[in-house]
Amino acid sequence: MLVQQILKSKSTDGVFTIKPGTSVADAASVLSNNRIGSVVVSATGDTAEGILSERDIVRELGKRGATCMADLVDDMMTKNLVTCGLGDKADDILEKMTNGRFRHMPVIEDGKMVGLITLGDVVKSRLTELSMEKDALEGMIMGH
Numbered sequence: 001m002l003v004q005q006i007l008k009s010k011s012t013d014g015v016f017t018i019k020p021g022t023s024v025a026d027a028a029s030v031l032s033n034n035r036i037g038s039v040v041v042s043a044t045g046d047t048a049e050g051i052l053s054e055r056d057i058v059r060e061l062g063k064r065g066a067t068c069m070a071d072l073v074d075d076m077m078t079k080n081l082v083t084c085g086l087g088d089k090a091d092d093i094l095e096k097m098t099n100g101r102f103r104h105m106p107v108i109e110d111g112k113m114v115g116l117i118t119l120g121d122v123v124k125s126r127l128t129e130l131s132m133e134k135d136a137l138e139g140m141i142m143g144h
């Protein structure tokens, strides 16, 4: 399965973004209000300058306490983003996420962000694929 197909099967469209210069407290509100685990930091809405995950916030909270909530996301976000394209294969994405220990990947096409896929999206698509393969094999064995 390709990233393009995974994106099409998602119920939510678009990517939640915040602008550089946003406080970590405001970013945490975006995560909490939208029940998401990470938000892309983007000046224009279709670029990806960085990503801020709930894990980044919890790590700093554990280290420095609540004062980190007043920081700007620019100082806490991950800037070295691993991204993917619409034509990438789900298996390759799973490998990159597993090796890199992250669960979110912006999808970039012609320099613009066109979506975001999560580990959950990829696992769900793989399970659907496996179930279809199983049905097809059963059909062949039973002669349907």
Ligand code: AMP
Residues within 6 Å of the ligand: 037, 038, 051, 052, 053, 054, 055, 056, 077, 078, 080, 081, 082, 083, 101, 102, 103, 104, 105, 106
């Ligand atoms: P996550 O598991 O995606 O919530 O994030 C775990 C860590 O990886 C956090 O430090 C994130 O900022 C970072 N991270 C999340 N997504 C990516 C990505 N696509 N590329 C690089 N780092 C990421």
